[in-house]
Amino acid sequence: MTVPKIRNVFERFLEVLVIAIMVSLAVLVVVGVVFRKVGAALVWYDEVASILLTWVTYYGACLAALKRSHIGFPKVMQAIRRELQLPLLVVREVAVIGFFALAAWAGLRVSAILEGTYLISIPTVSKQLTQSVIPIGAVLFIIAELLSLYGVFGEPDAGTGEEGVP
Amino acid sequence: MTLLLMFVGLLALVVIDVPIAIALGIIAALAMAMTSGLETLPNVALVLFDSTTKFPLIAIPLFILAGAIMNVSGISRRLIAFASALFGFVRGGLAMVTIGASLFFAEISGSAVADVAALGSILIPAMKQKGYSTPFATAVTSSAATLAVIIPPSIPMILYAVISGSSVVELFVAGIIPGVLGGVLMMGVAYALAVRHDFPVEEVFRLRRLWMTFREAGWALLLPVIILGGIFSGWVTATEGAGLAVVAAFALGLFVYRELEWRKLRQALIDGGVQTAIVMLLVATSALLGNYLTEVQVPQRVAQGLIEFADSRLLILALLNVFFLIIGLFLHSAAAIILVVPIVMPLVHATGIDPVHFGLIVTLNLGIGQQTPPVASVLVTACSVAKADIWEVSKVNVFFVAVLAAVLLLVTYVPIVSMVLVNLFYR
Numbered sequence: 001m002t003v004p005k006i007r008n009v010f011e012r013f014l015e016v017l018v019i020a021i022m023v024s025l026a027v028l029v030v031v032g033v034v035f036r037k038v039g040a041a042l043v044w045y046d047e048v049a050s051i052l053l054t055w056v057t058y059y060g061a062c063l064a065a066l067k068r069s070h071i072g073f074p075k076v077m078q079a080i081r082r083e084l085q086l087p088l089l090v091v092r093e094v095a096v097i098g099f100f101a102l103a104a105w106a107g108l109r110v111s112a113i114l115e116g117t118y119l120i121s122i123p124t125v126s127k128q129l130t131q132s133v134i135p136i137g138a139v140l141f142i143i144a145e146l147l148s149l150y151g152v153f154g155e156p157d158a159g160t161g162e163e164g165v166p
Numbered sequence: 167m168t169l170l171l172m173f174v175g176l177l178a179l180v181v182i183d184v185p186i187a188i189a190l191g192i193i194a195a196l197a198m199a200m201t202s203g204l205e206t207l208p209n210v211a212l213v214l215f216d217s218t219t220k221f222p223l224i225a226i227p228l229f230i231l232a233g234a235i236m237n238v239s240g241i242s243r244r245l246i247a248f249a250s251a252l253f254g255f256v257r258g259g260l261a262m263v264t265i266g267a268s269l270f271f272a273e274i275s276g277s278a279v280a281d282v283a284a285l286g287s288i289l290i291p292a293m294k295q296k297g298y299s300t301p302f303a304t305a306v307t308s309s310a311a312t313l314a315v316i317i318p319p320s321i322p323m324i325l326y327a328v329i330s331g332s333s334v335v336e337l338f339v340a341g342i343i344p345g346v347l348g349g350v351l352m353m354g355v356a357y358a359l360a361v362r363h364d365f366p367v368e369e370v371f372r373l374r375r376l377w378m379t380f381r382e383a384g385w386a387l388l389l390p391v392i393i394l395g396g397i398f399s400g401w402v403t404a405t406e407g408a409g410l411a412v413v414a415a416f417a418l419g420l421f422v423y424r425e426l427e428w429r430k431l432r433q434a435l436i437d438g439g440v441q442t443a444i445v446m447l448l449v450a451t452s453a454l455l456g457n458y459l460t461e462v463q464v465p466q467r468v469a470q471g472l473i474e475f476a477d478s479r480l481l482i483l484a485l486l487n488v489f490f491l492i493i494g495l496f497l498h499s500a501a502a503i504i505l506v507v508p509i510v511m512p513l514v515h516a517t518g519i520d521p522v523h524f525g526l527i528v529t530l531n532l533g534i535g536q537q538t539p540p541v542a543s544v545l546v547t548a549c550s551v552a553k554a555d556i557w558e559v560s561k562v563n564v565f566f567v568a569v570l571a572a573v574l575l576l577v578t579y580v581p582i583v584s585m586v587l588v589n590l591f592y593r
Contacts, residue, residue, distance in 0.1 A: 018439035019432060026228060029409030033402060050219035056227060057218045057450065060443025063436070070185030070444055071498045071543075077183045088182045095184050099192045106211035113208075134211045 007066070007147045014063040014140070021056040025049060044121035051130045058137030065144040096145055100138040107135030169464065172197055186501050187444075191451035197458045210454060217453030218446050221405060222328050227442035228408030229319055232415045233280035234434035234441075236271070239419020239426040241386045242284045245270045248383035250368055251376040253353075258360020259368030260293045261302070262353050265310040269349045272314035273390035274411055277321050277441075278536055278544045282311035286551040294552075298365055301558045306356055308548035308559070309566030310349070312533040315499070316573075317345035318394055319411075321445070322529050324404065325503045330511055332521045334404040335397055336592050340526045340584040344577050351569045359565065385422050389414050398591075445500045452504035459509065469513035479517050483527070483578050486510060490528055494535020498543055502532050523577075526584045530574040537567050 032045035064070050077085060110131060117127045172193050179189035191210075198206050236242060246267045253262035264285060271281050286307045293303035315322050318338030327334040359365075369375070380387070392414060397407040419426030459465065476482050489510075493502045507528065514524050536544040539556060545563065549556045577584050 015436050019435045022227065022231060022435045022439045025224065026231060026409060026412045029224065029228060029406060030413050033406045033409060046221050049224050050221050053224050053227065053446070054215060054218040056439050057443050057446035060439040061447045064440045064443050067440070069440065070187060070447065071501070072183050072185045073180050074183045076181045092182045092184050095179060095192055096188050099188055099195065102195060102207065103210060103214060106208045109208040110211040131215055134215055
């Protein structure tokens, strides 16, 4: 399997995940409003919606990493000489991957501590499951970052890092 | 000394293009390890998780998604047609249409980038075709889009409300008068420039056409009435209102206008998810840094220092304005709010400035930052849509940025402009 193929499969996987979470979040909020208005408020609605927000944050961040669209300041790197760009790019990647490696390790430590604890509103759902997004998301982010490097070296039209919302 | 090292480290990481969100996380983790020991590092995972589980923040992905669905379901096009029938008879009519359509779009989406991407792709080529200069067409689209962050709903306001502990609804209401005022003043500037450069009239005013476009866009125009009406009346919260916005945009695109296809909806969901993640990752890693700064009492020290330096409220407001304008030049608005607001809030409370009034001041400052290079997220998006040179556009954009600055000064020193509706309905 070639790198572009792996990248495509990985991108599709993240897209499906993000779509599923976004749809669930929107449906949950609307269902929550309806139930509250008919006087049968769902007790688990706030807690589950907040967890979905966290999940879309980290799995969506992996997709943004794959497209290299996180907010950055690429102008200095673009302006410097090419022979300096490669060593600085290596430093950049070590910094980014290092941070997510730390997050993955920290996430696993927390997960071990959380064994046997459950959500307040749904006592059957383990907190280990909800917090798994940190170590899993961090590992997926590292994979996305590495795969996105193919875009930087292999394709001239790599992302600009100037996305953003508000 | 530690703070200086942190700042230099952050700057170095940003300069080598480490995403701002991740640079903040790296610096915070290093500071934690150096000052409190390696054993505190598992807290990184706890803060990254907890900081993103704030219920009011759920409004962000939902408003972004509503904007993305509007964009692909023909709603933007109908809003433009209605604005054209309403304002198109004035000289430089397409510029008025751009500002008017931005006002309507802003009432549903809350994101300036979504606004410029949705309207710019239709209106900038149309203006160029009619003989408007590319820099003018780009500048008016870009600056008008910034109205989206003042007019409710507004994503920066949601962020500010969560971080400062203010009411989202009161912030939304405070933005109405300055937002409409900004739109009217921008139309005035656009008209003056249109007369000077002899830009054409778009179409003759015809009541029949206005009625027809109103009927076409009627459902879309009803969206803000339902969403904002629901939020302002207290029938739903801002988060629930955002959920309703998604359902309404989806239902309009699918059942009324019948232009929403699965392929487009899929893309809107992906775009919405990615844009949410970009903002929310900033929220998460800024919380890491914020926790550290609070631990070493930076906000309190900044507040104390500024109070000793300037004891007048007006002077402190002026200093805060300059501070936020400079921050807005270099930081994305979400990052600026998340990083700086917790630091200045003790000062705001100590000097008796209303947090809602201050929220609008912050939002306006950062709105100007969206238009001023080097970062200028909205201007960059507009230039990318128009394939225009950022410096050429900036030369024209100065006039529109001046409008935003005038509204900022008015809001800062005449608080009643933003607070009158809040005081009338909520206090």
